[in-house]
Each structure stands twice: as C-alpha cells, then as structure tokens.
Amino acid sequence: MTTPQPEHHPRIGVWIAGAHGDIAATLITGVSALAMSLVPTTGLTTVMPPFDRLPLLDPRDIRFGGIDVRSSSLASAAKSLEERSHTVDRDLLDAVGVRLKEIEQDILSRPDVVWDPSAPANRPPTSLVEVIEAVKEQLRAFRAKHALERVIVVNLSSVQPTPVSSPLTESLRGLEQLIADNRKDLVTSSACYAYAALVERCPYINFTPNVGTRWGSIAELAKRNRIPFCGDDGKTGETLVKTALAHMFACRNLQVMSWEGVNLLGNNDGRALENPLNREMKLRHKERVLDGILGYSPHVGVSINYVPSLGDWKTAWNLIHFRGFLGVPMTMQFIWQGCDSVLAAPLVFDLVRLVDFACCQGEYGPLRHLAVFFKSPLGVAEMDLQSQYRMLLHYAEQHLQNPAE
C-alpha cells in the first residue's frame, strides 16, 4: 500500500449493515490504521502476490457508513475491543479516535428495520416498501454527501431466522410481488438490503448466512443492473480449518466416520445463535462443507454454545474419528482459539477490494472466484480451501495477463 498523501479524498463508500458490531468496529479501526500505516497487513489476502499487482483499492480511498439496530456507537464498540477482547491497544484507539467519530456521523441507528420472520408480534409497523425505500434513500444520500463514485454494501448484521422458502423469490417479479404484499414472513431485512442495494446499483457482499443472495430474483436483478454480488457467510474459523484439512483424509483414503464440532463463543453472534431458529441456518452451512471434499457423508455434528465470558474469542473443538488401513479407527482433534472479528474483518476488506475491482472490470452477477472467503459460496460447489484459493489465483493471473482497458 502506498505512502500516505495529504488531502486524500475517498472515492469509494462502504455501507455496512451492522455497523456497530464487533466486526465492523475491527474493520473500520483496522482500515483506518492501515490508512495511517500504523499496523501491518497481516491477515489480508489481497496484499500478497500476485494480488498486490492488481490495482486494488487503497485504504485511504474508502469512506465508511452504515446502519445498525443498536443505538450504541462505533467508539464504544472499539473501546470494548480494547477492554474486553484485547485486540486493539490504547495507542491505536487514540490514533483512530477522531476518524471513528467522523464515521459515526454516517451511521444510522434504526431498530425499526429488523424483524423476525417467524414472530409476527416482533415485526415493526413499517412496510417492506417503506423499509426498502429507506435503505435506497440512505445509500443515495451517503453517495451524494461524499461525492462517491460507488457505494459497496456489506451485510455484517446478526444471524436471522430463515423464513419458509417460497417459489416467488426465484423471480424478480415474484419478489417484487412479495414486497408489494408486505410479506415480512418471507422477505427478511437482509433480503431487503440485497434488493435495495442492487436496485441502487451498489455491489453487495453478504458476509452473513442470512437469506437473499441465493434467490433467483436477486441474481436476476444483479444481472439486469450489471452489478456484482457475493456471499454467503464469511469463512473465518472452524469451517476454514475443516475445508483446509478434509482433503488430507480424502487423498490418503482415510475414511472419516464422524466429524464433530463444538463452538463456544460469547459475542452477539453467539447470543443470536442460542435461538434454535437462527442456529439451524448457520449449522446447515457448516454441515454441508465436507461431503464434496470427501465424496461421501460422514456423521457430522456441529454445536454452537453461548459462553458469555469468552466474548468475541471463539473456541472450537473438533473431533475427527476415522478409519485407516485394516479398518483401524484413529482420532484427530483440533482446538481453534481465535477472535471472530479479527478473523472476519480482513476478509471483508479483501472482499471490498476485490468487488470494487470486479466493478472496474465490468463484471457482474455472483462472483464465483471469491468462493475462498465464504462458508457457502454462491454458485460454487467446490468446498476445498486450496482449490478455492487456486480459483482466486487463476482470476488474478488472468487479469494480470489481460488487463482491462
């Protein structure tokens, strides 16, 4: 990344749904610190060869804004990164403090725009049409205020229950009918974000397991408006390890009988996942990853337990019970102790840079080459981490050989 220059005007907006959360606070603090050359680039894929030869966004080119259901502040979220998670230190916080306050000006607290599709009582009075108009209006206002070339929308919101599936979501016409009919039982707030972003010609990154990006209607809209999008669900911890490790068992013909995973975590995500409805969606993503790599379906268990004292630090324990030669059973275990937001934030920044680049190249629809960043990549069956990474390498090399005009 280049050395800082005075008077740099950010040209790209990043609009975050869930802007007061731990990932957002880590992302904004980190990108601000990178812009000031205060921290190393560890954890970022796009700074490594060959990606470093692509003309990707500079941290100083980004202006953040967003929305959150919580009325807390970015500053208090960042403070808790220092005091609770010990992931940023006081000096860094002090250095980015002014910038965080500035960004806070562009964060809206809107507890009225999230609802639980399975709980009619909890749905806010605003209609879907009004919600979507509000989101569109916010995106337009943000772009106009800062004279931004482009606004990229990133969904970092909490896990939501999956609504009943409907064939109507598979066509744009059907989805728009559901919106007109105010079907909050079928169209979630995350789906509204995806829809509104694409209508406003904003690229959309779904870092959550929440529905929307997988619907035919969303792909249709992205294609019509020639806008790229990607998702679902950032691959940060346990699933990252699983998809890195499973190939070893496959290539040695070691037969995995059971692969059991337990995740202990204490952040908002953990709290949301205590709700069995939310959990079901998350777990489905996590359970699916092994079959393609192994070529068969072992017994898989994934549990997520809320342990408040752990805060944003997740501990995952996995036990893999497998057979080797002569059918002999053996065991491998791993324990992953990572900070969720520290693992997620650099992926989001990588995605913003690569999505922005894709826009510059005129690419649109689901960005399949970004599979390596997601638990449940759109339009990609390949789950093996290294194969996914080679897809990304291949993409970069193609562009380095044939740069767009």
Added chain:
Amino acid sequence: MTTPQPEHHPRIGVWIAGAHGDIAATLITGVSALAMSLVPTTGLTTVMPPFDRLPLLDPRDIRFGGIDVRSSSLASAAKSLEERSHTVDRDLLDAVGVRLKEIEQDILSRPDVVWDPSAPANRPPTSLVEVIEAVKEQLRAFRAKHALERVIVVNLSSVQPTPVSSPLTESLRGLEQLIADNRKDLVTSSACYAYAALVERCPYINFTPNVGTRWGSIAELAKRNRIPFCGDDGKTGETLVKTALAHMFACRNLQVMSWEGVNLLGNNDGRALENPLNREMKLRHKERVLDGILGYSPHVGVSINYVPSLGDWKTAWNLIHFRGFLGVPMTMQFIWQGCDSVLAAPLVFDLVRLVDFACCQGEYGPLRHLAVFFKSPLGVAEMDLQSQYRMLLHYAEQHLQNPAE
C-alpha cells in the same frame, strides 16, 4: 482389485529391510488379507480414481521376503499387533497365519549387518564389501527361488545416526572407493542396501530418514542401471497434518510465529529416537517442511519423547501460535492419535505398486511424482500436501492419456 483366481503365481518380490518390525508385519498381514479379500482398501491411495485405472500390481502378485537384525518372527510381530496395538483381530491373524509362516522362510535374521557409524566399537567384523556382497546374493537368491520378474527393495529399518558427510559419496566412483576402504564411519548399512539393490537392478524405496538416497553416487548408479528409486521417510502422521494445514495460514496471510510439535510414541522407532544422534536426523526432516509453504521460517520445535506404554500408537500435539489482522495473536492446536504402522503400511503398498508401474514404463532415477508419500521427497522442493498430490494426479492422468505400449 480383481477377484481371486486359483493357482496364482506371484511375479514381483518385495524385499524388506526391517522385515520383523511393526510396519512390515502390518504390511504383510494387510496385503495378504487384501489378496484374500478379507479387509477393505481403506488407507490406500492407489485404489482411488484415477489410479484405479492404471494397471497396478494386484496383492496376489507379490511375494514378500527380507531381512532383520532381530531374530524374532513375523508371526510374533503380528501377534503383538493383535494383543498390544489392537490393530488386527484374531480372526484375521488366523486367516493369514499360514501365509505368514511361508513368508518367514524368506526372512533372514542378520544382526551382523547393522552398525552405528559414530560408534567404532559397535561395528561388526564383516567388511562393507562383504555386507554388500551378502545383500546382493540374498536378492539374487530370492529372485531365483521364486522365479520373480523383479524384486523391489523397501527400507523399513530403524533410524540410524547420520554419518559425517563426505564429498566422495557424491560420485559413484567415490562411493565405491569408500566401500573398498571399508569406511563404516561414512557408509551406513542403509546406504549399502541402496547401493546393493541398484547394482542388482532392484528398484529401491527408502521409507526411513536414513542416508543414501540423497547421495549423488546413488542417483548416478540408478541412472546408469536405469532403475527407479524414491524416498525419504514416509509421511504418516504429524508431518502429514502440518503439510496439509500450513497452506491455510499462508493463503489467509496469517503469520505463524511458532509451530511447536511434540510426539509421544512407544515403539522401536521411539526407542531409537531416544538416541540424540538418531533424533537429530529425524527432526531435521520434520523441521524443514514449513518454510517453503509459508515463505518464511517460524520458530519451530519438534520433540520426540519415548513413552513405552503407548506402543505403536503415537500421540502428537502441535501448538501453532499465529498473528492475524492488527497483529492479534491467536492459537490453534491439534492432537493426532494414530497407529504408526497402520498409517505407514498402506503407503508402502502404494509405493510398491507405483514403483513397479514406473519400472514397466521404463522410468528410472528418483521418482519425483511420489513426493506426496515422503517427509523429505527426493528432488522436490514442494512440501504442500495438496500440491504434491496434484503432482501424482498429473502423473496418472498423463499415463492414462498416453499409455505405454
């Protein structure tokens, strides 16, 4: 593998140095059981696509023989697999008992042909020339007795101290001078096996970390006689996992600060590795594997502790201390509980099949496409498991597209 036929005459010999050890007993029991279709093919790479489409050796085509410093028997080694390691059961032992007795006829107990290069007092009176003549004679006799087309020599012997390196080992002429001078301080018994095998035009598989295969003289001899060989040191447990996992850290730009490994084991190998001279060689192999994958050298520790009660079951614990975004330190640990000989034996059988196939194709010298099977592959810098596996896939696909006449 094809269905058994009556009156099957084995055409390929496998001559094992270390034929009374746990790996040999597991290999011979397992291949015998495969020949009788008593066990599944779990753990074997070469039974999976696309390798299953190559005309590889049938288990029934193999006749085993070998040599060991121990005067114990194959039957007692197999018995201890049942009673101590619980890796074979009584019914299987009973089924292969007759065959094991038969094979025992071709196993020589020769405590006189192994010596410690660093301990002059322990060297047997036999000269290097005599040792080599004896090995050659044994190989010729084994081939003649069973009318074998070819004998493949597999080194499964215990870990030996590494001798001081000498420039003379780099040319065949130099090595032959050292042999003539009876330099037992420089030429080990494993090196004698390699030399004698290749002189006798027997392909050679070095499954141990012992020296020889890396010498220029051995490559020169293999080339002159147009014989293939491969090594070093079977990749069975901790190193397998390390080389499968390290890419994950690399592709996410997670900076590994320390990668500490501890191996507890209770078999012969563990006892041999109590000797610090032997250990040094082994550890050097194990320590080297990460640098190429990561692109830098983290702090690496590998310890091997002898814990008799564990027998052939090895427990490896690894702690990986790494930095992520914002320099935040995080931790991953894994625990591998595997049976060494059960992990090693199928690799040996895969190697025998692939080396035999290479012979049929007229390939010779170090077989680089077999890197995936070794901790320290000859002539290959690539340490990443998946990349190594792709090399093997590529080899198979080439041969499937252009089968030799």
Added chain:
Amino acid sequence: MTTPQPEHHPRIGVWIAGAHGDIAATLITGVSALAMSLVPTTGLTTVMPPFDRLPLLDPRDIRFGGIDVRSSSLASAAKSLEERSHTVDRDLLDAVGVRLKEIEQDILSRPDVVWDPSAPANRPPTSLVEVIEAVKEQLRAFRAKHALERVIVVNLSSVQPTPVSSPLTESLRGLEQLIADNRKDLVTSSACYAYAALVERCPYINFTPNVGTRWGSIAELAKRNRIPFCGDDGKTGETLVKTALAHMFACRNLQVMSWEGVNLLGNNDGRALENPLNREMKLRHKERVLDGILGYSPHVGVSINYVPSLGDWKTAWNLIHFRGFLGVPMTMQFIWQGCDSVLAAPLVFDLVRLVDFACCQGEYGPLRHLAVFFKSPLGVAEMDLQSQYRMLLHYAEQHLQNPAE
C-alpha cells in the same frame, strides 16, 4: 482376594436391571475373570487399603441374574466388547464363555416392563401392580433357585424421562396409592424396581439417573424393612474429573467464569440421551456438582452428542474459563477418552461389596458413605471427590476399629 477353592457355592445374588447392556456384560465378564484370577484388580477401590482389611464379598460368592428389555444375550454383548470396544480379548472371552452361558439362564427378556412416562401410547398394557408383582416374583425365584442368602438389585437400565413430580411419592402410602391407581405417568419402571426390591428386602443400587431413590416413600420403605440402598448415577467420567478438579480452583481463589463440557458417545446411553427428555435429567445431575465445591455458580454448559462410531468409548472435552490475580482470564481444557462400561463396572462391583457389607452390619436406609461412587449421591451435599473419598475411608476405619459381632 483369596485363592480359588473347589466347589464354591455362591451365596449372594446380584440381580441386574439392564443385564444385556455393556456395563452388565463388562461387570459379569470381569467378576467371572476375577473369580478365576485371570485379570488384575485395577479399577477397584475396595481392593486397596484399608478396604482390603474389611471382610468383603469374594467374586466367587456372587451369582448374577437379571432382566433386560432387549432380547439379545450376554454372550453377544460380551462379543461386542471384544470386537467393537476392544476392552476384552478373545482368550478372556473363551475363558468365561461357559459361565456367561450359565448366567444367561437367569436373565429374563421382558420388553413389556419399561415405558415412557411422557408417552401414553408407549405404555405396555401390564398394570403397575402386575409389573411389581412380576419383579417380586422374579427376585424370589432367583433367590430360591440358587439358595441365596441375599439378592442385591442393581439398576443399570437406560436413562428414562423424568416424570412430573407428585407429592404423593413422598410417603409410602402415597406411592402405594399411585401404584394402585396405575399411574404410569408418575411411577416409572425404575421406581417399580426400587419399590419391589425393598419390599422383597433386597438392597438396591441405583446406578442410573432414573427417579425413585430420591422419593420419601422409598426411604420410608427402606427404613421400615431395614434395608440399605444407594444412588444415584455412577460417577464414571467427566463428572469424576470435574469433582476432582474443582477444588483446585476453589483453594487458589481462581474464579471460574464458565465450565463447559461436551460429551461425545456412541453407546445405548448416547442414543437414549438423544431424547431431550432423557437428557434433561442427566444434565441436571451433571450441572449441579460444581456449585457446592466452588461456593458460587459459574456458567455451566453440559452437552451430550450421540456419535455412533465411538461406540462405548466416550470422549469428553471440557473448557474452564477462569480469572486469576488482577482479573486476568485464563483457560484450562481437558479431554477424557474412556470406555464407559470399563469405568462403570468396577464401581458396581465395589458397590455390591460395600452394600453387602452394610447388610451384614445391619445398616439400612440411604448409604451416605458411598457418595464417592455417584454423580448425585443420596443425602449428601458434598460433591468434592476427595472429601467424599475421605467419608468412605472414615467409614472403613470406624468398622476396622469396632468390628461388628
């Protein structure tokens, strides 16, 4: 234990509910092997000083019998210990085979006497009165057939759902009313065992978490008939470790914030615990153990996941998140890989010996000195393993000093 004598006539009967299960098979195989001096006494508390100086039951003095809902056999259960769990070997099985067949004569398969209190549809037609009469009749017949001095009833049956609690179970009169009214929603089959045993003046050991022994009615009956009983729920694995370890945190004033436990198991118990109703009862026992030792209630999670491939081998992982000086959070984890029935069986034999001894001493009611054997000991608040063990030591020493006439 004394040397075997010819013509030994067993004088004490042990009647097992769940006699075809893994624990029963391990117990019967093990006690038979002890009677023949084929195995060491590892795992038994009562063979150590000072208990070895008490006149406790000899293995040869015991005759086993029992009942099971499964129509399988003791021999097939024992066979699966060899083949699946690798906890007994072929030679041992062969040695005890005849005895197991003999004992099988005294095991009844009665799928009609177990029901789910929460599922009216699954209740068998037999009335509670009939069930209890049947049990009583079986106990009388077993005692008479073998001219036994005493029959000790041991409950090793599967976990059952806990019924709604009723004040009527608190008095014997109330319980007998419920039985007369055939209230299968309130009186479980385990409670019937307890009641029938005590009516028949048979001491009763509840090794399960199933209800009954905690009811006032059962204590009243035991007191009236002057019969001892004990329970609940054998302390075999994770809870054993927890109650051994918690004192360390207490005495160092290390503040446990969270103690999370995950149990993976694949036996019948695991299958039964998939049913959330059964699980609830088990978990309640497990969760309660820390509070008394620590003096406060940390966040506690206990999950039990059914992993069929593990069979009778349970893996428990616990994460303990605690604060030390200056409030610094630290972590301890443990992993327990034990075979459930191998851990449980010696406790059952110890209990049989100590309950028999208590009978000889004229002791009756809940045997509080046996707390060390149970997750949820009757009438004892002390949960610390070592304190419980001292209670048992104290009991033994009292009896050694003042032997009964």
Added chain:
Amino acid sequence: MTTPQPEHHPRIGVWIAGAHGDIAATLITGVSALAMSLVPTTGLTTVMPPFDRLPLLDPRDIRFGGIDVRSSSLASAAKSLEERSHTVDRDLLDAVGVRLKEIEQDILSRPDVVWDPSAPANRPPTSLVEVIEAVKEQLRAFRAKHALERVIVVNLSSVQPTPVSSPLTESLRGLEQLIADNRKDLVTSSACYAYAALVERCPYINFTPNVGTRWGSIAELAKRNRIPFCGDDGKTGETLVKTALAHMFACRNLQVMSWEGVNLLGNNDGRALENPLNREMKLRHKERVLDGILGYSPHVGVSINYVPSLGDWKTAWNLIHFRGFLGVPMTMQFIWQGCDSVLAAPLVFDLVRLVDFACCQGEYGPLRHLAVFFKSPLGVAEMDLQSQYRMLLHYAEQHLQNPAE
C-alpha cells in the same frame, strides 16, 4: 482488607531478589492496586475464610525494595505486562505509576552478584564474603531508611544450575567454611541470599527451585536466630494441576502408566531453562510429585520448550495414559494456558502475609504448613494439593482457636 486510611505508614519491608522480573512487576503492581482498592482479590488464598479472620498484613503495610541483575526498570517491566502479556491495562498502570517510580528508588541493579557455579569463567571477581556483606548491608539500609519493623526476603530470581552437593553445606560451620574459602562452585548466589537474610534475622521465602533452603546449615541458622523460612519453587501451573488430579487416579485404583508433560513458555524462565543444567533441577522437582500420591512411580516425562512468541503465557499439555478395569488402557489430556506471573504473584503475597504472621507468633524454621504453595515443600512429603491445603486450614483453625497474646 480494611478500608484505606490517610497517612498510612508501611511497617513491613519485602525485599525481592529478581525485582525487575515479571513476577515482581505483577506482584508490586497488584499489591499497589489492592492498596488502592482498584482490583478484586481473585487469586489470593488468604482473603478467603478462615484465613480472612487472621490478623494478616494489609497491602498498605508493605514497602517493596530489592535487587536485580538486570538494569531495566520496574516501570518497563510493568509496561511489558500491558503491551506484551495483556495482564494489566493502561488505566491500572497509570494509577500505580507514581508508586512504581517510588519503589524503583529501592531497587538495586547488581549484575555482579549472580554467577554460574558450573562455569568458572563467568564468576564475578567479588568474593562470597563480599557478596554476603553487600546483601546484609542492603537489607539493613532498607530497614533503616523506612523504619521497618521487619524485612521479608523473597527470592524470585532466575533458575540457576545446581552445584555439586557437598557434605559441608549440611552444617552452619561447614557452610561458613565454604564461604570463607570462596567456593563459588558450591555456594550459589541464591544460597548467599538465604544465608545473609537469616543472619540479618529476615524471614526468607524461596519461590525458586534454586538451592540453599534445603541445606542443613540454613535450617540450623534459622533455628539459632529463630527466624522462619519456606520454599521451594512456587506451585503455579502444571504441577498444581498434577497434584490436584493425581488423587483421582489413586482413589479409583486407575493405574497410571505414563504421565507426560510438555511446557511451552517464552519468558525469562523459559530462556533460562533452555540451559540443560538449569532444566535438570526444575524437572527433578516436577517429576517427583506423583509418586507419593499414587504409591508407585509411573513413567514420567516433563519437557520445557522455549517458545519466545508466548511471552509470559505458558501452555502446558499433559497426557496421562492409564489402565482401568480389565487392564483397559485409557487416556486423559489437559491443556493449561495460564500467565505465569499472574499465577505466581498472588502466591507470593499470600506467603508474605503468612510468613509475617508466623513471625508475630514466634514461629521459626521451615514453615511446613505452607506446603500448598510449593512444588517441592520443605520438610513435607505430602504432595497432594488438597491434603496440603487441609494442613494450611488446620494451621489457621488452630490459631483462631488459640490466638497468641
């Protein structure tokens, strides 16, 4: 602890050998913070019942001073606790900053008074007599300067090689002869501290494994001067867990075959323990602890590996391989991730309080009731944590029942 009062004059001095180390910095920061009621008392044994009813030292009654071979400062050590170990936060550092500067006035940097008994070349020119006079002089000066009633000397220095043992150290006369003869190969700097402290009638706490306190001469001197002392080697992490857990195996008659421990650490202690001479002493302490509890000697391995990136955070992994009923082998593992200085510092404060109390009671010689705090307690064979704790409870209860005048 009582509420703060204005104008409090500390009456007890604590003189630390190793005053610039991590433990000292944590201790001094922590006790200062306790004096200002800024932190909870977590981690302290002596604040719990019944110890809280003894008239123990208030944190405000202590004045710290000491000596270190390093010329760094307390402030920089405390700063590294914040930045490297994350065990204190900025606000706390700021709050105690002034006090730390004040205490620094009483810390001497003396690189000339530590030497390696096994390396003649490294011995400083000062003679033993001069070293001891210097220490005595320092203690007198410190006491006089602050008008202290008593100075307690605490050894927190680095691990030193154990000298060859000599019968002369067993009598005071012999030791004084060795000192007069300047036998630096036999009398270490830690031994000089012990000797000088007791001569100056200062109680002495040996929190290290370094020699001295175990010598007959030191006990003789303590008895003659009627001064208490205690040691050796604070029981903070892995050994704490081992001595808490071993009883579980003993009381269940589970036969421990192997107990293997691996300690990864990155602090000064870790660096010192890279020296095999230092390590030997430490490991001897650690290996000895199980035999007494178990009643036999299992295979024990303890390794200490220096992993710089871990800093003051130690990770210990232990594998316990044991047999249960029928001789079945099972496994328990634990992983301890604790901060060494955070675990050690409260023990030191507890010891200071209890040693001061012992002085007030006129107790002298080795304080056996403090065994619970040490890996290798003086004059106590009992290694079981809970039994040791009961010794301390018993001591407190005796004193509460019969308070001294």
